[in-house]
Amino acid sequence: MSEIQRFGVTRRCSDAVVYNGVAQFVEVADDSSQDVRGQVTQVLAQIESRLALVGSDKTRLLQVLIYLADLQDGPVLNELWDNWVPEGHAPSRACVQCGLAPGYRVEMVISAAVR
Amino acid sequence: MSEIQRFGVTRRCSDAVVYNGVAQFVEVADDSSQDVRGQVTQVLAQIESRLALVGSDKTRLLQVLIYLADLQDGPVLNELWDNWVPEGHAPSRACVQCGLAPGYRVEMVISAAVR
Amino acid sequence: MSEIQRFGVTRRCSDAVVYNGVAQFVEVADDSSQDVRGQVTQVLAQIESRLALVGSDKTRLLQVLIYLADLQDGPVLNELWDNWVPEGHAPSRACVQCGLAPGYRVEMVISAAVR
Numbered sequence: 001m002s003e004i005q006r007f008g009v010t011r012r013c014s015d016a017v018v019y020n021g022v023a024q025f026v027e028v029a030d031d032s033s034q035d036v037r038g039q040v041t042q043v044l045a046q047i048e049s050r051l052a053l054v055g056s057d058k059t060r061l062l063q064v065l066i067y068l069a070d071l072q073d074g075p076v077l078n079e080l081w082d083n084w085v086p087e088g089h090a091p092s093r094a095c096v097q098c099g100l101a102p103g104y105r106v107e108m109v110i111s112a113a114v115r
Numbered sequence: 116m117s118e119i120q121r122f123g124v125t126r127r128c129s130d131a132v133v134y135n136g137v138a139q140f141v142e143v144a145d146d147s148s149q150d151v152r153g154q155v156t157q158v159l160a161q162i163e164s165r166l167a168l169v170g171s172d173k174t175r176l177l178q179v180l181i182y183l184a185d186l187q188d189g190p191v192l193n194e195l196w197d198n199w200v201p202e203g204h205a206p207s208r209a210c211v212q213c214g215l216a217p218g219y220r221v222e223m224v225i226s227a228a229v230r
Numbered sequence: 231m232s233e234i235q236r237f238g239v240t241r242r243c244s245d246a247v248v249y250n251g252v253a254q255f256v257e258v259a260d261d262s263s264q265d266v267r268g269q270v271t272q273v274l275a276q277i278e279s280r281l282a283l284v285g286s287d288k289t290r291l292l293q294v295l296i297y298l299a300d301l302q303d304g305p306v307l308n309e310l311w312d313n314w315v316p317e318g319h320a321p322s323r324a325c326v327q328c329g330l331a332p333g334y335r336v337e338m339v340i341s342a343a344v345r
Contacts, residue, residue, distance in 0.1 A: 002251075004290060004343055006319070011312050013323035017292050019343050020251055021117075021135055024293045026324040060119060062132050063139045065224065067326050071214050082126050089121070093128035094141040094224050096182050097214025099301050099327025109295065109324050113119055113134050136232075136250055175234060177247050178254045180339065186329050197241050204236070208243035209256040209339050211297050212329025228234055228249050 007053060016054050022062065023054040023112045032103040036073040039105045040080045047110055056112045058084070061091035065109040067098040073105060122168060131169050137177065138169040138227045147218040151188040154220045155195045162225055171227045173199070176206035180224040182213040188220060237283060246284050252292065253284040253342045262333040266303040269335045270310045277340055286342045288314070291321035295339040297328040303335060 008015025016025035027046045029039035051057050068077065074095065085091075091112075100107055123130025131140035142161045144154035166172050183192065189210065200206075206227075215222055238245025246255035257276045259269035281287050298307065304325065315321075321342075330337055 004292070009318055009320055011317065011320065012308065012315070013320045015322075017322045019292055024322045024341070026293075026322055062119070062134055063141075063224075067324075071216060074216070078127065085127070087126065088124055090124055090126065090128045092130075092132045092139045092141055094182075094222060095216075096222060101301060101304070101325075107324060107326060109293075111139070177234070177249055178256075178339075186331060189331070193242065200242070202241065203239055205239055205241065205243045207245075207247045207254045207256055209297075209337060210331075211337060226254070 005054075016050055018054050018114055021114055023051070023056055023114050024110070025050055025054075026107065026109050028100075028104050028107045036070075036076050036105040037080070040077050043106055043108055044080060044084045047108065050110075051112055054112075055114045059086050059089040060113040060115070061085075061089065062111045062113060063092040064111075066093065066095040067100060067107040067109075068095060069097070069100045069105050071097040077106065120169075131165055133169050133229055136229055138166070138171055138229050139225070140165050140169075141222065141224050143215075143219050143222045151185075151191050151220040152195070155192050158221055158223055159195060159199045162223065165225075166227055169227075170229045174201050174204040175228040175230070176200075176204065177226045177228060178207040179209075181208065181210040182215060182222040182224075183210060184212070184215045184220050186212040192221065235284075246280055248284050248344055251344055253281070253286055253344050254340070255280055255284075256337065256339050258330075258334050258337045266306050266335040267310070270307050273336055273338055274310060274314045277338065280340075281342055284342075285344045289316050289319040290343040290345070291315075291319065292341045292343060293322040294324075294341075296323065296325040297330060297337040297339075298325065299327070299330045299335050301327040307336065
């Protein structure tokens with residue numbers, strides 16, 4: 001049985017957890033003062049960095065659950081998302097509207113295969 | 116390490132992704148003009164088709180996260196669900212109310228073991 | 231390939247499902263008449279019991295998705311959570327606001343590695 005690897009562990013949560021060849025992590029924009037376009041751009045860049053850190057990359061995404069503070073932001077999300085996901089490697093994806101912490105426009109829950 | 120299998124890949128998402136013996140996918144009703152009863156019926160039928168496609172079946176569901184546009188639809192969901200799930204093989208299940216895209220009453224996030 | 235283990239199976243759902251060394255389960259407070267502090271306390275205790283039942287413990291949590299009925303309850307959740315999670319073993323965590331069944335203040339979706 002593989003061991004659990006934790007990255008960026010704080011009192012409250014880990015930035016990423018890897019087990020059995022699968023990485024799980026959650027991202028919100030580091031700078032929540034930006035608008036939805038800025039926040040989605042940040043989150044997608046943060047995902048790429050996190051994937052690199054855990055030994056994965058964006059061709060190995062398994063599933064992404066997207067929480068938007070406002071579904072009206074869907075078109076901006078989709079425009080940035082569609083340009084970001086590598087063709088032929090899109091993950092399973094859900095996108096729903098939930099209440100997020102003040103200022104946040106988007107939160108993503110990611111699972112990815114590690115190499 | 117197993118390879119990632121993707122089914123029904125578009126620019127935005129895959130209909131299903133299989134890795135390490137686990138399939139992950141998301142379903143909303145193909146015809147969102149129907150009422151909640153019609154949509155839940157469709158989603159459950161779509162899940163069965165998807166499970167067959169990836170080499171699984173409804174005795175092998177692991178977890179289902181259900182997003183309802185309105186929790187008042189819970190009784191209709193549960194009536195159809197309880198008749199659909201094979202006895203003795205029910206998955207772990209969560210059900211919460213979230214904002215869904217216009218017209219949609221239900222969205223389900225499924226994980227299942229493949230054979 | 232490992233077999234699927236189900237715990238506490240009812241017509242509608244299983245209390246927990248274990249596959250490939252990973253347990254998945256969902257918890258809401260057994261007594262939903264309590265306030266948020268009481269419900270979070272219960273849910274965390276229920277998680278510990280469930281983890282013991284499936285052959286895991288709270289040092290082996292992988293990811294927890296937290297649904298709050300009201301994000302204003304975040305500080306109470308975090309106070310109890312931070313004291314509950316074993317230092318150095320925090321899981322990946324998301325926390326959003328969703329509609330929950332009447333009376334419920336919190337629902338958690340847990341994945342954990344079994345020993």
